[in-house]
Amino acid sequence: MSKGVTKQSENYSRWYTDVVQKAELADYSPVKGCMVIRPYGYSIWESLQQTLDRMFKDTGHQNAYFPMFIPQSYLEKEAEHVEGFAPETAVVTHGGGKELDEPLVVRPTSETIIWSMYQKWIGSYRDLPLLINQWANVVRWEMRTRLFLRTTEFLWQEGHTAHATFDEAEEEARRMLEVYRTMAEEYMAIPVLTGIKSESEKFAGAVHTYTIEAMMGDKKALQSGTSHNLGQNFAKAFDVQFQNENNELEYVYATSWGVSTRLVGALIMAHGDDQGLVLPPKLAPHQAVIVPIWRNDDQKAEVMEAVDNIASPLREKDVRVHVDDRETVTPGFKFNDWEMKGVPLRIEIGPRDVENDQAVLVRRLTREKATLSMDEVTSTVPDILEDIQQTMFDRALKFREDNTLTTTDYDELREFIDNDSGFVLAPWDGTGETEEKVKDDTRATIRCIPFDGPEVEDGAEDPVSGKPAKHWVYYSRAY
RNA sequence: CGGGGCAUAGCGCAGUCCGGUUAGCGCGCCUGCUUUGGGAGCAGGAGGUCCCCAGUUCGAAUCUGGGUGCCCCGACCA
Numbered sequence: 001m002s003k004g005v006t007k008q009s010e011n012y013s014r015w016y017t018d019v020v021q022k023a024e025l026a027d028y029s030p031v032k033g034c035m036v037i038r039p040y041g042y043s044i045w046e047s048l049q050q051t052l053d054r055m056f057k058d059t060g061h062q063n064a065y066f067p068m069f070i071p072q073s074y075l076e077k078e079a080e081h082v083e084g085f086a087p088e089t090a091v092v093t094h095g096g097g098k099e100l101d102e103p104l105v106v107r108p109t110s111e112t113i114i115w116s117m118y119q120k121w122i123g124s125y126r127d128l129p130l131l132i133n134q135w136a137n138v139v140r141w142e143m144r145t146r147l148f149l150r151t152t153e154f155l156w157q158e159g160h161t162a163h164a165t166f167d168e169a170e171e172e173a174r175r176m177l178e179v180y181r182t183m184a185e186e187y188m189a190i191p192v193l194t195g196i197k198s199e200s201e202k203f204a205g206a207v208h209t210y211t212i213e214a215m216m217g218d219k220k221a222l223q224s225g226t227s228h229n230l231g232q233n234f235a236k237a238f239d240v241q242f243q244n245e246n247n248e249l250e251y252v253y254a255t256s257w258g259v260s261t262r263l264v265g266a267l268i269m270a271h272g273d274d275q276g277l278v279l280p281p282k283l284a285p286h287q288a289v290i291v292p293i294w295r296n297d298d299q300k301a302e303v304m305e306a307v308d309n310i311a312s313p314l315r316e317k318d319v320r321v322h323v324d325d326r327e328t329v330t331p332g333f334k335f336n337d338w339e340m341k342g343v344p345l346r347i348e349i350g351p352r353d354v355e356n357d358q359a360v361l362v363r364r365l366t367r368e369k370a371t372l373s374m375d376e377v378t379s380t381v382p383d384i385l386e387d388i389q390q391t392m393f394d395r396a397l398k399f400r401e402d403n404t405l406t407t408t409d410y411d412e413l414r415e416f417i418d419n420d421s422g423f424v425l426a427p428w429d430g431t432g433e434t435e436e437k438v439k440d441d442t443r444a445t446i447r448c449i450p451f452d453g454p455e456v457e458d459g460a461e462d463p464v465s466g467k468p469a470k471h472w473v474y475y476s477r478a479y
Numbered sequence: 480c481g482g483g484g485c486a487u488a489g490c491g492c493a494g495u496c497c498g499g500u501u502a503g504c505g506c507g508c509c510u511g512c513u514u515u516g517g518g519a520g521c522a523g524g525a526g527g528u529c530c531c532c533a534g535u536u537c538g539a540a541u542c543u544g545g546g547u548g549c550c551c552c553g554a555c556c557a
Contacts, residue, residue: 003506003518032549088556109557143480143555150556203557223557260557293516332517339517350516360516479557 003336007274012218013146019268020147023277023341033145033152040341041148041264043285045155048263049135051187051283052157055179061131061159066113068137069104074112078237081111084204088140090152106139111205111230111256114160115238122162122252124243129172130162148265149222149479156260162252164244166231169253170208173229176257177210180225188263189280189392190214190270191400192224193423193474195448200432203256207231213447213474215400216269219422221447221476224266227257265479270396271365277342278365280392281385286322288314288381289343291334293350306354306374310347313378319385339364344388347377363388365395406454410463413475417442423476425453427469429462437464444475 005018020026025041037045053063069092076082085108092104107113114132122130139153159176163169177194184192192212202209206228214224235241235251244250271278281287292307294300307323314321322343324334331348338346348360359377361370365388372380403422407413413424428434428446435446453472460469 084556138557140556144553154557156557226557258557262557291516295515327515330515330517330519332515332519334518335516336518348516352516 005274005276005340008217008272015272015274016265016269017147019272019276019340025264025268025277026147028147031152033142035147035151037155037261040285044264044267044279044283045261047283047285048183048188048259049157052179052183052259053135055183056133056157056159059131059175059179061133061161063134064132065134065136066110066117068107070107070110070113072103072105074116075105077112078205078233080233081205081237085109085140088142090139090141107136108138108140109256109258110134110136110138110158111160111234111254112238115234115240115254118160118162118252119238119240122240122242125164125245128162128164128242128252129168131159131172132161133157133159146265146479148261148268150262154260154262156258158256158258161255162235162240163255164242164250164253166229166253169231169255170229173208173210173227173255173257176255177212177225177227180212180227180257180259183259184212184214184224184266185393187280187282188267188270189282189389189396190224190266191393191397193448193450195450195453195474197226197448198432198435198446198473200435201446203228205230205233207233211448213476213478214266214270215396215403215423215476216266216479217272217399218269219403219420219476221423221474221478222262222266222269223447223478224263225257225259228255230254230256271392272342275336275364275367276340278392279342279344281344281389284342284344285320286338286343287320287385288345288347289322289324289334289338290347290349291324291331291338293331293348295351299351299354302354303349303351306349306359310349310359310374310377314381317378317382319381335362344385345381365392408460408463413438413463414442417444417475417477420477423447423474425450425472425474427456427460427462428471428473429465429467430470431465431467434462434464434467438475442475442477444477447474447476447478449473 005022006014008015024038026038027036029036075085089108090106093100135157137153137155142150142152145151161172163172181192181194184190192214194212197209197211203226208229210227211223212225213221216222232251232253234254240252241249242252268277290307290311292303294303311321311323342364344364346362353359357374358371359374361372404425405416406425408427413426416424439445449471456469456471462469
């Protein structure tokens with residue numbers, strides 16, 4: 001195995017697959033398009049899961065689990081939904097050696113089976129709102145796959161809620177998008193654009209789709225989470241009505257929202273560098289790794305004692321510390337290994353340090369080295385981790401801002417996109433034709449109509465069609 | 480599905496054009512000794528249906544025919 005990874009500047013997508021494999025996040029599986037998530041990669045997913053799960057519970061949601069197999073007829077009940085998902089489903093036709101009476105679709109998403117159950121569970125306004133989330137795997141038969149970013153099977157969470165009014169559903173969809181924004185920005189240290197999807201990009205079966213969009217290291221966009229106001233579409237398809245306070249029957253209003261293991265891909269591409277992965281302290285499985293250094297057994301005993309004198313108090317302060325006491329590899333190997341794996345902080349302790357009652361701290365993000373006294377180490381590590389977390393977010397935000405063009409000129413837009421220079425904020429007339437033309441010309445799509453975009457001034461025109469502009473939108477090439 | 484490429488040790492490859500002893504190299508792996516502050520050194524060792532099937536030949540990793548799998552590039556997508 002060669003030592004480093006392909007440089008980002010040389011070939012970004014090779015850099016990405018190199019990092020995934022060398023940081024031992026995932027491996028290719030025998031089944032085309034599927035992947036094996038290795039322990040280190042899975043522990044990152046667990047960090048994301050734990051953080052999100054707490055946020056879901058804090059906003060009143062409960063977890064449940066629905067089956068992976070869905071009767072094919074269910075998927076067909078909502079017209080837009082079946083049109084959107086039928087081409088990418090896996091279908092089970094046989095079980096126990098016999099052909100099934102009705103084929104079973106392996107869920108590409110669970111709206112249909114969940115709403116078939118909500119039909120049984122919801123009768124009155126007193127049953128609402130119903131706020132359920134599930135952690136699950138789903139299968140979508142994609143043409144082209146990439147580790148974490150798009151695999152045939154992936155892990156995700158999907159929230160499915162039922163409400164008495166459209167406004168309440170709308171509020172829920174926006175609330176959960178805000179949860180995702182918080183997750184991305186405050187935990188993953190990835191700034192995101194929040195906004196609404198255009199008609200062509202919205203979820204099959206939704207009234208509105210809201211999204212968080214992040215900029216990756218190659219300046220392409222990654223849709224990192226979506227939240228949908230489904231209106232009454234699924235309630236009508238599955239005949240889910242409730243009696244309101246006036247004893248009238250009304251269809252239920254729905255939302256759904258999800259993020260997936262794609263977030264791991266977002267972490268890799270938003271922060272990674274030519275040394276490998278760079279993880280934000282709040283989500284890193286190991287926040288600090290201690291590398292002991294010794295020449296002989298006497299030194300080893302001294303050094304390990306000093307290591308414990310640092311590791312224990314740090315753990316008491318809830319710092320996730322890992323002591324790398326492997327004897328089969330050299331310290332130099334360990335340095336590179338943990339840098340590849342993105343551990344935010346490395347603490348080196350050798351005989352010289354023991355003698356001087358000090359330790360060497362190295363930050364992964366900046367590779368900045370500092371020598372601190374043992375006491376300082378235990379007292380300042382939490383602050384250092386917090387500082388790294390903030391610095392990572394600030395860097396990513398500056399990167400996005402430096403690579404975003406605001407323009408009303410189509411030639412400028414095209415040139416910018418053609419040079420892979422990032423996001424373009426431009427006025428849009430709101431038509432699918434314009435959107436399509438930009439896509440044909442540049443391969444860029446409308447990522448979202450941002451919530452906090454500029455006001456459209458009177459007389460402002462769409463640079464493509466010349467028609468009156470309705471919104472400012474972000475265009476970008478995307479994963 | 481269209482276009483291009485590849486298949487030889489765990490991984491990455493050479494050998495194939497022009498058939499000929501026991502199929503090599505690097506990394507990794509195992510054993511021992513010496514090492515250990517930025518990917519250690521030396522010595523020894525293990526490991527192969529050369530993708531599959533058929534054919535040509537005294538002889539096939541190498542030539543011929545068929546098949547299979549994978550990768551990359553384009554049309555769909557969290």
